[in-house]
Amino acid sequence: MNEFLSVFSVSLFLATIRKSVPLIFASTGGFFSERAGVINIGLEGMMLFGAFSGAIISVFTHNPWLGVLGAAIVGGLVGYLHAIATITLRANQIISGVAINMLGVGGTIFLCQVCVSGERSFSLGPADRLPVWGSFIPLVYMAFLVVGLAYVFSYFTVPGLRLRAVGEHPRAADTQGIDVNRTRFFAVVMSGVCAGLGGAYLPFFSGSFAKNMTSGQGFIALAALIFGKWNPLGAMAASLLFGFADALQETLQGRGGLPPQIFQVIPYVLTIVALAGVIGRSVGPAAVGKHYRREEKD
Amino acid sequence: MRRWLICVLVCVFALAGCQGGEKDTGGAKTDKLTIGLVLSVGGLGDKSFNDSAYEGLTKAEDEFGIIPLYGQPEQMAEDEKYLRQYAEQGADIVIGVGFLMKDAMDKVAAEFPGKRFAIIDAEVDQPNVASLVFREHEGSFLVGAIAGLISATGKVGFIGGMEIPLIHKFEMGYTEGVKYVRPDADVLVAYAGSGPQAFSDPVKGKSLALSQFDRGADVIFQAAGSTGNGVIDAAQERGLFAIGVDANQNYMAPGHVLTSMLKRVDVSVFQIIKDVVEGKFEGGIHVYGLEIDGVGYALDEYNRDLISDEVLARVEEIKAEIVAGTIQVTDYTATH
Numbered sequence: 251m252n253e254f255l256s257v258f259s260v261s262l263f264l265a266t267i268r269k270s271v272p273l274i275f276a277s278t279g280g281f282f283s284e285r286a287g288v289i290n291i292g293l294e295g296m297m298l299f300g301a302f303s304g305a306i307i308s309v310f311t312h313n314p315w316l317g318v319l320g321a322a323i324v325g326g327l328v329g330y331l332h333a334i335a336t337i338t339l340r341a342n343q344i345i346s347g348v349a350i351n352m353l354g355v356g357g358t359i360f361l362c363q364v365c366v367s368g369e370r371s372f373s374l375g376p377a378d379r380l381p382v383w384g385s386f387i388p389l390v391y392m393a394f395l396v397v398g399l400a401y402v403f404s405y406f407t408v409p410g411l412r413l414r415a416v417g418e419h420p421r422a423a424d425t426q427g428i429d430v431n432r433t434r435f436f437a438v439v440m441s442g443v444c445a446g447l448g449g450a451y452l453p454f455f456s457g458s459f460a461k462n463m464t465s466g467q468g469f470i471a472l473a474a475l476i477f478g479k480w481n482p483l484g485a486m487a488a489s490l491l492f493g494f495a496d497a498l499q500e501t502l503q504g505r506g507g508l509p510p511q512i513f514q515v516i517p518y519v520l521t522i523v524a525l526a527g528v529i530g531r532s533v534g535p536a537a538v539g540k541h542y543r544r545e546e547k548d
Numbered sequence: 549m550r551r552w553l554i555c556v557l558v559c560v561f562a563l564a565g566c567q568g569g570e571k572d573t574g575g576a577k578t579d580k581l582t583i584g585l586v587l588s589v590g591g592l593g594d595k596s597f598n599d600s601a602y603e604g605l606t607k608a609e610d611e612f613g614i615i616p617l618y619g620q621p622e623q624m625a626e627d628e629k630y631l632r633q634y635a636e637q638g639a640d641i642v643i644g645v646g647f648l649m650k651d652a653m654d655k656v657a658a659e660f661p662g663k664r665f666a667i668i669d670a671e672v673d674q675p676n677v678a679s680l681v682f683r684e685h686e687g688s689f690l691v692g693a694i695a696g697l698i699s700a701t702g703k704v705g706f707i708g709g710m711e712i713p714l715i716h717k718f719e720m721g722y723t724e725g726v727k728y729v730r731p732d733a734d735v736l737v738a739y740a741g742s743g744p745q746a747f748s749d750p751v752k753g754k755s756l757a758l759s760q761f762d763r764g765a766d767v768i769f770q771a772a773g774s775t776g777n778g779v780i781d782a783a784q785e786r787g788l789f790a791i792g793v794d795a796n797q798n799y800m801a802p803g804h805v806l807t808s809m810l811k812r813v814d815v816s817v818f819q820i821i822k823d824v825v826e827g828k829f830e831g832g833i834h835v836y837g838l839e840i841d842g843v844g845y846a847l848d849e850y851n852r853d854l855i856s857d858e859v860l861a862r863v864e865e866i867k868a869e870i871v872a873g874t875i876q877v878t879d880y881t882a883t884h
Contacts, residue, residue: 259762261758261759261762261763265755265758265759265762268755268758269755355622356622359591359622362593366593368592369591369592369593370590370591370592370593370594370620370748371590371591371593371594371748371750371774371777372593373595373777373800452751455751455754456750456751456753456754456777456778456781457750457754457777457778457781457784458750458774458777458778458781460590460593460594460748460749460750460774460775460777461590461591461748462745462748463748463749463750463751465745465749465751465752497755497759500738500755500756500759501759501763503737503738503739503756504736504737504738511742
């Protein structure tokens, strides 16, 4: 029993936070986009671009803050690409997201090989690292700040309410004089910015960039968004829960007893449970995935 | 607008597809030998396994003026394609790097019976394939002994990449080494995952290492490709020790990499190319053990001050006993 209790410690708490940060950023990103009516399964690719650009910019400039800024900008640009494809060109939102994920894997490897003489991973020097404030790097605090801002923005400000209106009933929003497509553009770019920051956390935490280092976290973030009922606070709580499951799995490895794979599946099982409606219905925005054109009938 | 976007996307994807580092041979007949090297999933830049193999290739290029071709498959499914491509391009030997390429090598080597092949870390039973294997358990035993002797807490860690028999071989040798010098020591064991991505996930490596350090370990041996770079970073952050793998990684965090378990992949690649150059290529199993320094531990200016003379003397003694056969280190792959 003592052995069992010893698992729950300060160290597990810190590990939970560390594991959750990329998920929190990315699920907040997903929140913006999906709440405005644009499905974003390209979060994974956006994160990967953020991870790479954050790392490479700080390696070249020796200024990690520029790296963070660059990751946000590049993430936003990839979001812009998704916006052009899905809003301007009215492409299928899922397909565009898949393309962005593929572009993320291939594109970052290609760029990495161009920038670092044919190599697929590289380390950040001491001067390229973010400082540690307390127990964490600044991006951790930023993640919680971003969630707070997203919540206040979307529930207590006029542009935020408009953003959600566009995702629920674009025609009604349009008749109220809201520019649906412009609002969606903004939301998808914001989505990319958040995902880029989430990606940037990875190299700044681990000290190196490696190909495909997001390893599916963009998809887990999407699951967190659904589990959190498309609400930034809920998504944050879900991210923390998934982070906890992952941290627990790592602490339990090699202690004997249950195989670690049991804990590895927790996030996925929880998502299925959530989708099956056990924790109450998790319903997405009504107009998510639908293109909007004024001239067309609903 | 749409057309432009499609053009741009096609270009980007096409560029992303150019992953090889092949030099154009121009199809011209030269008397130079062509060597094909297919790297393992993780790819170049791991400062470990793949970089070491590539080093062997560049050394051969400098020494013999061979024409090097190398490819970095994106996933296991592409291994076969690269092996076949180099065989078709007329490479004088095609070298596959890594255990995961075993099945692909078995298949391609059978398709080209007149071609020479070599594979690292796996045994492929075909006459035209040289299987270059290492006695990793012996090298791991030695670094385990160093970890056991240096540890202040009596707890040490092991972090593996993908959970496969080859990595268990490192783990078992290491654990035996630790227990040999310190029977009461605790060895914490963790693996990054069960897919090839586990070899290129420094985030996972770092968080597993922090978890082991939090539980009282003060030395962690990693056998995990670039995942291990995260382990070394954790050791530096906590002011504790990591042990490098395959290549000499002592320089990566001076003062925090206790030593590195050397696995001379570079030597094996260079040697097999040399055999081809000199017309002495032979298929079958080529074993790189402790007695010919195919495996070992790294000692240089970065870690000389970390290891006392007594520890060093003890380790050298153990090394001599392993070579002499008085200490038997269990080979996981032979017993499982």
